[in-house]
Amino acid sequence: MSILTNPLYRPLLEVARTARNGVVYGGKIRFSHALVINLLYRSGSLRPRMIEVLKATKNHAEVLASFAVIYKMVLGVLVNEQVLGSNSKALSKFVAGCFGSWIVYSQHFGYFHPGITHQITLYCFSRVLLAVSKIILDQYLNCSNPSFKVAGTSMQNYKNLSLNQKSKLKQQYYNKAWKYFAVLTWGLVMFIYDYQPQYLQSSLRHSMHYIYDVELDSWGTWKEFFGI
Structure with a gap:
């Protein structure tokens, strides 16, 4: 062996x-x-x-x-x-x-390396936060059995919906959770970058400076403008 x-x-x-x-x-x-x-x-x-x-x-x-x-x-x-x-x-x-x-x-x-450990942890945090929101939603639907109006039908309890209807319903809320998370995250990122940028992770701060602080740039020719 x-x-x-x-x-x-x-x-x-x-x-x-x-x-x-x-x-x-x-x-x-x-x-x-x-x-x-x-x-x-x-x-x-x-x-x-x-x-x-x-x-x-x-x-x-x-x-x-x-x-x-x-x-x-x-x-x-x-x-x-x-x-x-x-x-x-x-x-x-x-x-x-x-x-x-x-x-x-x-x-x-x-x-x-602190920068790398911070990046990985923050990356995981966003995924964990979204996963927790989905778990809470599933627990609420399964325990409270709320009623919903499904297209083409009258009000029905969640447990009486078909698997396909349940999947579509949950996907709608999953998408909303992601939209709110994305909106809040980027709103806070742009606010912090303008208010106290030193608190942002360095690589994020540098990339934002490169992308958004174009008012600090100067171009004499089109080649300079397009970086050719």
């Missing part, structure tokens, strides 16, 4: 695999992003700019891989040792996620 098929080594292999996946995914995401930003918005010789790209890629990969390793190791201990009980895998995942985030994303220890 080889190591790959030996159940004894399976937990270690899973940790190694998740670390590898974190490195690959983080490298792909950050390399392309950093490369475009440096080529389009940075000036200077090419070599130091490419070094910045590689450093950003390395930092992003380290963050994702480190969290993945810590999460899988802690989860393995909690589940296999039944620390939180025999039927608490979901709670174990929550605790493992919190512990891994405390090590990697909270900047409590200062081991990882």
Whole structure:
């Protein structure tokens, strides 16, 4: 029996695999992003700019891989040792996620790049907020059983709707949640950028300066205007 098929080594292999996946995914995401930003918005010789790209890629990969390793190791201990009980895998995942985030994303220890950990955390926050709003909506619909007027029919209780009608109804509210979230987010971003821009994350601040502060630019020719 080889190591790959030996159940004894399976937990270690899973940790190694998740670390590898974190490195690959983080490298792909950050390399392309950093490369475009440096080529389009940075000036200077090419070599130091490419070094910045590689450093950003390395930092992003380290963050994702480190969290993945810590999460899988802690989860393995909690589940296999039944620390939180025999039927608490979901709670174990929550605790493992919190512990891994405390090590990697909270900047409590200062081991990882703060800009990258902030970006990833804020990215996840928006997704979590939208997911929570959907969970609350589903709980409300299933528990309160409100009535709705469906096209071509009279008022009906939610539980009496067909699966297709329920899906369309929930999608309408999901879309509204996203619209309100997008409107509020960008309204606040533009307000903060004008009011106290130093509180925004640096890469967001720099990109907004490049895009929106065109009144500070000057152009003598069309070539300069189009950046040719």
